Amino acid sequence: MPSSLFVRALVVLLACLGGAGPVAAQEPATAHQGFGPDMAPRVAACTACHGREGQATRTGYFPRIAGKPAGYLYEQLRSFRDGRRTQPAMQHLLSNLSDAYLREMAAYFAAQQHPYPAPPPSDLSAELLARGRALVLEGDAARGLPACASCHGAALTGVEPGVPGLLGLPRLYIASQLGAWLTGERRALAPDCMAEVGRQLNATDIQAVAGWLALQPMPADARAVAAHPLPRPCSASTAGALP
Template sequence: MRRRNGINALRRLAGLALALLLGHGGTALAATDAAPAANDMAQRVAACIACHGRVGATSNAGYFPRLSGKPAGYLFNQLRSFRDGRRFNADMTYMVQHLSDAYLMEMATYFAGLDLPYPPVSPASDATPAQLARGRQLALEGDAARRIPACVQCHGAALTGVQPAIPGLLGLPRLYVSSQLGAWLTRERHALAPDCMAEIGQRMSTADVNAVASWLAVQPMPADPRPVAALPAPLPMACGGMPGK
């Protein structure tokens, strides 16, 4: 019963968010309309905060990812993927299905521009030392035998993301990281072609997914948590979200 009530509450929030995103009084915002003022956008995306929070969840029991400070290109690509069917979440699809690219970019740019502190990360973990060691190996070294590049090769040495479209991996709930990696493993999540994360995810085992998610979830945020401007070397494989890289 508690789970059902929670789902119903999320659906009510999704309905409220759709009303706010499409415009006051339920009037749809056309792609040709002028971009909303910054304070108006803050009001329109307020419903997003109900699930994602202003700084994101840090508990291992949390699920919704932080939006604040992520690269605008990454957020824009995810919003488009929910709208266009590459990612699947009924509430997210319902909220963005009628929104134009221009409006989605306005939303992405708003959240990317928020400079909010990260809460302390709880070091508690029920992962075994062996699982954490495997997670650290995958994040920092990869697994050459299985053609799995290290997370740092794409997400930056500090794992805080890379402009314009690669997200950071720290400060995210373990459940969220493991579920997204698992969705690539099971071919339930897709990105713009070439879908590099789908290739990587399908080379990982369930044990790998749990290990790297557990290790990432307990890492402290660096002094500068912002995405870096560029990587020191080319990406190890082509990724559709980073054209020309």
């Protein structure tokens, strides 16, 4: 994380812990989707990087967390807190929070359903984008690579309770996370499906997949689907999905 954003997140966190008024002024304490008026100030440190109500910012890196499945968000919060995912600001913010608190945070952001902005234009070649499309929707049987859609849903909007959608994320972020699976920097609870997939990707695969996904518009119904219609290619844990 850029140092200025790290400092900003810490400042917001300290203000929240101290009950300072300015945070409430920046993030109005209003009830959202059945949550009490205290929730917005409690998650203000998250929104410093992830945007108001988790809708993401224009930095081009931090992912949108609004509307992601609650089970997925909870497992990611636990992974940061417990060291399976490494990011200094996230680990600092979550280090002393209980499972119950993390569940509340996850449920709050999962309940935030907001329109998505149009995807940015791409500077990648048509050939590279076609390769990305093929890997996402069809996989590569010769290399033992399952299609992203086989786990993340045919519409790529995710599957309840723990598989996130892949659309509406910055290209840089998608590429960095795929790279983290490839290098082993990112880990998940066993069975770690994404680690198996990541080890088979190369730099061109990652660029192609990230570029194609970032270019796709969000469907009218952006919610995660209730269940997979077919068996998934591997039994991934809820901590093992991409974003």
